[in-house]
Amino acid sequence: METKLANPAPLGLIGFASTTWLLSMVNAGWYDEKSLSVVLAMALVFGGIVQAVAGVFSFFRGNTFGTVAFLSYGAFWISLATFIKFLGGGAPASFVGWYLFGWGVFSFYMWIATFRHNMALQLVFLALWITFLLLAVGEWFGIGVSHTAGGYLGLVTALLAGYLSAAELINGEYGRTVLPIGPFTPAPAESPGRQEVFKEPKLGMRG
Secondary structure, three states: OOOOOOOOHHHHHHHHHHHHHHHHHHHOOOOOHHHHHHHHHHHHHHHHHHHHHHHHHHHHOOOHHHHHHHHHHHHHHHHHHHHHHHOOOOOOHHHHHHHHHHHHHHHHHHHHHHHHOOHHHHHHHHHHHHHHHHHHHHHHHOOHHHHHHHHHHHHHHHHHHHHHHHHHHHHHHHOOOOOOOOOOOOOOOOOHHHOOOOOOOOOOOOO
């Protein structure tokens, strides 16, 4: 009997969105660094471990994009919590800038890959790589405005990812499009409600 695996995208996306929202509130200046303990707990468990689990399920579904995205950003949150909480932080700000810039580069080419997916996913990764860039510039040059702007754009990123999580779950349950995600290239063989956010694009030979 064939076993159908659950779609891990809604879980991975909300793990990413909720943790990004909390950290971005601190980066935007809504809360001070005393609030980081809550952020780090969320980063370690929900943003980190649970999102990584979603990546493993994406692997078993044969989904390269979902595997790379969820495992990578799960590792990001675990590494951030490890650096601040367990290793005491303390690295030079310029070096932290390079850490953020590296994730920005990764997010940039992941954004390029989203051009084969829906519009909502494209917007998530567009906002994400710019967020990392703004935060990196803030660390490199000590520009508070850049850091704050990165915090606010991080809030936008979290909202977009949260919306996408809700759309994936609700549309999948109803079998139709309840929350639109703007597919870039709709698959004619599938109903809109059953299209998955992190579905592997079909590649064909051109004659």
